[in-house]
Amino acid sequence: MDLATLIGMIGAFGVVLAAIFIGGDITQFIDVPSMLIVIGGGLAATLVRFPLAGLMGAFATGGGVAFKHKKVEPRDVIEKVSELADVVRKSGPLGLEGVTVDDPILAKGVQYIADGYEPSFIKDSMERERDLFIERLKEGKRVFKALGDAAPAFGMIGTLVGLVQMLANMDDPAAIGPSMAVALLTTLYGALVSNVICIPICDKLDAKLDTEDLNQTLIIDGIMQIRENKSPALIREMLIAYLPESQRAAFQEAA
Template sequence: MDLASILGIVFSFSVVVVAMFLGGNLSQFVDLPSVLIVIGGGLAATLIRFPLAGLLAAFGTGGKVAFKHKKSDARSIIEKIAELADIVRRNGPLGLEEVELSDPTLAKGVQYVTDGYEAAFIRDAMERERDLYLERLEEGQRVFKALGDSAPAFGMIGTLVGLVQLLSNMDDPSAIGPAMATALLTTLYGALIANVICMPIADKLGSKFKTEELNQSLIIDGVMQLRQNKSPDSVKEALISYLPEHARAGFQPGEAA
């Protein structure tokens, strides 16, 4: 689980709720028409932009990636591939059969090597799967960004609806309060949904897109090194370019990792 995402959302809403509680009764900040306008309208507008099947898949993929933390980084991936290269040099490709890997992409690539597939097939298959995975991530980012754009817009629409109701019932004091609540709370709901949930998740998906693109490409190149039966030092030499300059210290072939 990505605790940063969860804690950020919980803390943001907690701050707002505490401020509401200190300022008066929480029930005055609950308005069903405002919820329907912002959430229902935002989802409807997003549905217009994307096909239903793609929308549901994007929600699933985007939500899963945004709240799932992968501990693997480029350096640890290179170290693992170097270990696998040592196994291949000592025992051949079949020596990889007993190795358990937590990364599914690396595990699939290692299985290709163990089964003896041609290098061209391995690269094509893994690059195609990488591109499709990144496309799903990008689609999830677009969906959450669309929701982040729609929520404040429908908050403004709700404000206009509330103002129309307010001005239409100036002679009825009992109708002024609910109309004003709709006018103001829709803006509040739209701002909260956009700035606490949708836009942060869209930004996190964008960041993870870049990380996953680098790691997936690194794994593909590493698997190709295994397929060519390269030595651990050769693997590190070939893959070290994926590391930023500050992470290369002590990682040169022949040096302690």
């Protein structure tokens, strides 16, 4: 669970709700027509941009990565790859069958080595897996960005709808209030959906794209070095290049 995403969203909505409770009645800020315009209209406009199957998959992938994905440090990956290389050096590829690996990509590479697949097959298969995963993240990012763009736009559309209804019923004072509520609350809902949910998730996916690309490329290189039976020390030295310059000296000392 990515606590930063959850804490940020709860905190943002909590601040808004606290301000509403301090200033008045929360029921004044609940309006079903406004929700329909912003949420329904935003989803419909996003659906126009993407195919239905791709849209559902992008929501699942994007939401899963934003809320559930566990960050993996490159240093931990290097240490694990070095341990696996040491197992292969001592017990051969079959020794990997008794090793527990948490990362699914690394586990797949370990299984390939234990099964004795050719290096070219291992590299092609793992690179294809990485590229497809990165593409799914990019699609999720595009979907949340599209929804983040659509929500404020439909908030403005709802504002215009409410103003038209208000002006059309100026002779009926009882209709002015509900129409004005639609006009103002759609703008509020659109801003909240865009700035608290969609745009932050889009930015988080953008950051995780780079991290996942780096980690999975590191894993692929490590697996290929293990398959070629390189020494653990040599593999560690080669993979340290993936670390930022500021972390390399500390990592080498710890190793």
